Amino acid sequence: MIDLHCHFLPGVDDGPETLPEALDLARAAVADGITHSVLTSHIHPGRYPNQRRNLQVAVEQFSQHLKDAGISLDVRMGGEARLCPELIDLVAEGEVPFLGEVGGFRILLLEFPHQLIPLGSAKFVSRLMQLKIRPLIAHPERNKAIMSDHRKLHEFVQAGCWLQLTAGSLTGRFGEQAEQTAFSIIDEGWNCLVSTDAHNLSNRPPRLAEARAVLSQRFGEAIAQGMVYGKAARILGLTTPTPAH
Numbered sequence: 205m206i207d208l209h210c211h212f213l214p215g216v217d218d219g220p221e222t223l224p225e226a227l228d229l230a231r232a233a234v235a236d237g238i239t240h241s242v243l244t245s246h247i248h249p250g251r252y253p254n255q256r257r258n259l260q261v262a263v264e265q266f267s268q269h270l271k272d273a274g275i276s277l278d279v280r281m282g283g284e285a286r287l288c289p290e291l292i293d294l295v296a297e298g299e300v301p302f303l304g305e306v307g308g309f310r311i312l313l314l315e316f317p318h319q320l321i322p323l324g325s326a327k328f329v330s331r332l333m334q335l336k337i338r339p340l341i342a343h344p345e346r347n348k349a350i351m352s353d354h355r356k357l358h359e360f361v362q363a364g365c366w367l368q369l370t371a372g373s374l375t376g377r378f379g380e381q382a383e384q385t386a387f388s389i390i391d392e393g394w395n396c397l398v399s400t401d402a403h404n405l406s407n408r409p410p411r412l413a414e415a416r417a418v419l420s421q422r423f424g425e426a427i428a429q430g431m432v433y434g435k436a437a438r439i440l441g442l443t444t445p446t447p448a449h
């Protein structure tokens with residue numbers, strides 16, 4: 205399985221503070237059946253001032269530590285960008301790492317505030333699409349406004365956004381409302397995948413297998429596999445495109 209959203213790098217955001225904690229997270233991911241993790245540290249000016257320049261070094265160092273510790277997890281640089289006015293400038297300066305590229309669009313993991321959808325967000329998203337950047341909206345099922353009515357996502361999906369659901373939401377870890385909202389989003393047939401958003405071993409662990417089992421039981425094996433592997437593999441460029449006939 206592939207995890208497109210997790211916080212493993214030590215000391216850069218609200219993920220692990222120390223290297224041993226970070227290595228334990230990576231070990232737990234491997235034990236769960238995860239082969240690739242994109243390290244999506246928070247990029248949130250004023251709160252977590254991460255940019256490509258420091259994250260690149262941190263990921264390279266962490267990757268070496270994984271090798272030294274004999275942990276076979278393929279880690280890549282990513283970022284979870286907070287929706288904020290500074291974001292367009294950061295993108296223009298090349299300081300926001302993308303998850304990958306599909307069909308000429310770079311894929312950006314984009315985080316809304318947790319309580320609401322700010323006014324002007326749809327316009328902001330359209331601006332990103334014009335720049336050939338497709339937002340993958342992080343954990344919409346945990347946003348209070350979307351939990352009250354998941355159809356608020358419709359205009360973002362229409363604009364071209366893809367959606368990243370949290371594995372823990374599908375297994376009830378974030379409460380019944382997040383769980384129901386996640387299922388409603390899948391039922392809509394919108395383009396979504398599942399990642400862990402792991403931060404620590406105690407209450408936000410890097411586990412995908414349990415969510416995969418829930419998906420398989422409820423929606424079938426093909427959809428489950430697509431959401432924990434296939435779509436992410438396409439974003440990372442791990443799959444060979446099928447030749448056109």
Ligand SMILES: [Fe+2]
Nearest residue numbers: 209211284401
């Ligand atoms: Fe996150």
